[in-house]
Amino acid sequence: PLLEAVQALMSCIYDELEFDPEATTVATPVLQVLADKRGVCQDFAHLMLSCLRSQGLAARYVSGYLLTHPPAGQPRMVGADASHAWVSVYCPELEGGRWVDFDPTNNLLPDAQHITLAWGRDFADVSPLRGVILGGDAHELDVAVTVTPLTEGGDGDVQPAADSKGASAVRTPSGPRS
Template sequence: MTGTCYQVMHDTHYAYDAPVSLAKQLAHLWPRPCAWQLCRNQSLEVSPLPTQRIDEYDVFGNPLTRLAFERPHDALTVKARLEVEVLPRRAPDTRLSPAWEMARDSLCYSGQPMPRDLLKACRFRFESPFIRLKKHFVAFADSCFPPNMPLLEGAQVLMGKIFNEFTYDANATGVATPLLEVLEQRRGVCQDFAHLMIACLRSRGLAARYVSGYLLTQPPPGKPRLIGADASHAWVAVYCPANGWVEFDPTNNVRPGLGHVTLAWGRDFSDVSPLRGVILGGGSHDPEVQVTVTPIEEALPTG
């Protein structure tokens, strides 16, 4: 089975107002091993050199790199370089999925032993740091889930509703903007739209998880692909007992495919932030992030 190969460059730079004496960082910058993608090559350049580096997996099975810096520094640069092949995946017929009520009930505690897949899906039914379960989210998605609506069909309708009723606005929200405010303003970014769709599904008793990764963007006709013009992306996976996890991208109203590179998944953004940590010192600082996703045949030297 032939896929599409990409080169991904993800550069993060911190310039601190004051020296940082100690720091620890968690990096989700390696692509997750999946049935639909293969990582052909990967490298991580860190400056200054960390005093300790540990590569492991987090509780959700995502590759995780722990970095510790125990010497003073006034800047931090982390450069990830990846070559990833994304493979075609078969899309289920959303109309043939079980009714959403049946999927919801299968995730409820019954006092009987639960299959492993269902048990693992249950952790994605509840509130998480950025996602609350509210009646407002149930009401917003009511028209998408009438009685006996096939689960995946309802999820697809919900994806389209968010796409059509919300405006992408990079200046409208921040990382900590409450979802109820996003719902009221009808503006946000991919992180907000993914969180909103998950909140609508979980508030109905369904299991949904947050997926982070990269999306290939197409330059205008006749224009070159810009270095650093892309960004990290986010979408949603819904658990369907008959089909497993099925993904939806509410920002673009598409089912993720060959243009989506999967990095990690968790309950929400807080579980899979590309780079986060704690520092002693530093003063105020904001990261500069550049992401470029390029088909291998167009790839530029990474020098």
């Protein structure tokens, strides 16, 4: 029942909110997002976290990236080309208990197209940039990424997948992998 309830919450947030990259900032409160019914992935995730935690559930904010070019026949996900956020919920009812991810921005359970970089209580725990900036108040953070799958040759070389354009290849060291 827990997984079904969390999935229903995720779908409700997806249906009720509109993705709008101009609607909010990192400082926009969840109540404002709820009132305006618009925001970005971090807002969708924070709203879902608030709902889950209000019910006493263990939930964490996940930050990462999405595959930029989806596999053939699959739609491009909202949040590709930039950092992305989703939610992870602890499900003790699963064998041994485990964390399950939910992406309310795209209304789906994350898979290999979601690349986790960090998780924490909220955006502040996993901010891609932290520090002090001296100067005027006109600074703005802009994040853009391209995530391309790589294929591995028999010699240990890693190459861009055949359909990748402009991707960089990474050579891996020879020897056993862990």
